[in-house]
Amino acid sequence: MAEYAARELTEKDFLQETEEFVQPMQPTRFGNFTEDDLDSIELLKDEKATTKQTTWGVKLLRDWLIEKNENPAFEYLSPEGLAVILRRFYAEARSKTGERYSKSSLTGIRASVNRHLNSPPYHRNVNIIRDREFKAANNIFVALCKQLKADGLDSTKHKTPISTYDLRKLASSGVLSSSDPLALSRKVWFDLTFHFGRRGREGFRKLTKSSYRVRESYDGTKFVEFTYSEKTKNHPDDDFETQAKMFATGGENCPVAAFAKYLSKLNPGENALFQRPRVNVKPDDKVWYCNSPLGENKLGSMMRDISKAANLSTIYTNHCVRATACTVLDSAGVETRHIMYFTAHKNEASVRSYTNKLTSDQSHGMSGILSKSLGYQTEHNGVVILLSLQWAVTLHRLKLKTPSCPWHLDKLLQTLASPPFQIPTTRVLHRYFTVALLVVP
Structure with missing residues (x-):
């Protein structure tokens, strides 16, 4: 018992002495991130569509390697070994139906593989498009693109502007109006896309009630403007503040009046700008929209649905609205450099892809x-x-x-x-x- 008491006393003494040196943990000023955490953050730099494209391109290369009894882990090959693989892959790549890929598809596949190699967790720091080790592979790539063009498989097509006839038919069809929830939602979407040169599917689902605001100019004319800098495909790494504004025109088709009415009819319980329209509402109802947002697919097919509803001569896509805005501004004599501020293009050549064509x-x-x-x-x-x-x-x-x-x-x-x-x-x-x-x- 004496030995046990002595040992117990010694342990107590040890604990007391230890407590004098052990300080309680203080809250840290800086965060703690593992490599996996940092990789996850880095991957956020790419848009969802870009990530999907990258996944598709990489899977295609890996499937080809498996079929050819090659090592599918191409990420760990030396630049010289990877160049040999890519030289054959560019020439032999085929769709599931056995058809050759178009020039734009091949370009996308090569870019996808390049992104994959330089993204987490590999960080290879190689450029399969420009590095000298891949010159032979890229010679094959260029030759294939020329051959595809000669064979009529260069399928790069820019979106067609909406014809003048269809524009006027759309304006008089009643499909874009302030009379009911669906027509008002379509009108606001079209007006914002047309007046701000928005890309076809980009960012609409992320817009909120506060993304745009109504203000007055020095002469009292009301206008709608964007409220913050938006990350876009053309400006993924820098904040770009569009200088486009949508001014009131007066009359029953005034875009600013329609936008103001739309905001007043939105569901207060949902913050998304585009919400699902309610059915069987009355004109004097305070809320015209449901407590749920429109989905990405519905927003992505908005112009297609509008084309069908208005019985237009062509089924247009969302991006056709942007192409139309560029074409109208160019035809009216607006300088290309000014159109760039409107569309957020980085160079004039991109704008000319819309305007250097006959309507x-x-x-x-x-x-x-x-x-x-x-x-x-x-x-x-x-x-x-x-x-x-x-x-x-x-x-x-x-x-x-x-x-x-x-x-x-x-x-x-x-x-x-x-x-x-x-x-x-x-x-x-x-x-x-x-x-x-x-x-x-």
Whole structure:
């Protein structure tokens, strides 16, 4: 017992002495992150669509390696070994149906593999597109792209702008209006996409009620502006503040009035800007929308649904609205460098991919003029559109752009009824002339 008591006393003494040296843990100023934590954060730099594209490209390469009885862990190959593999892969890559990939698909596959190698957890610090070790592989890549173009498989296509006819049909169809929840939601989406040059599917689901605000200019005109810098595909690493604004126009189709009404009808329990429309609501109901947001797929097919509802001549995509805005601004004489601030493009060449093309109306008009010079009988609409636009520009420069002046239309009709055109003066001329005046600033 004495020995036990002595041992117990010794342990107590030890604990007491130890407590004098052990201080309680103080809260730390800085965070603690493992390598896995840091890798997870780094992966957030890529958009969801980019991550999906990368996964697809890497899987394709890995499937090819397995089929060829090669080591699928290509991430650990030396640059020289990887170059040999890629040289064969570019030439032999095929779709599930055995078809060759287009130039744009091949370019995307190569970029996907490059991103994968330089992302966590590998961080290879190699560039399969530019490094000299991959010159032979990239020579094959360039040769294949030229061959695809020669064979008609260069399928890179830019989105088609909405035609003037479809724009006017859309405006008069009632599909975009403030009369009911669905039409109002569609109108606000289209107005924001059109006036701010938004990309087809980018960022709509992340928009909140406070993403845009209504303000007044120095002369009292109300306008809508974006409230914060947004990360976009063209500006993933820097904050880009769009300088575009949507000004009030007055009338029943005023985009600012529609936006203000839309905000007032949103569900207070949901912060998303785009919410699911309620059914069977009354005009004087305070809330027109459900306590749940519109999904990404629904937002991504918005212009397709609008095209079907308005019975347009073509089923347009969301990105067609952005292409239309660029084309309209360019046709009106807005400088490319100013359009860049509107669309958030980083260089003028990207803007010209939209504007260095003839619209369907311009093509139709030019074809009509050429055919008429040969004495062919032609449909008149194309010529009328082109001449109406020319007259609208002239009248605008003379400061006579007022539809109330009757001689505007009379002068146009006299010109079209005279040689060499001799086009009958029908109501269609009035319609196209009005369209021309509306699209010229």
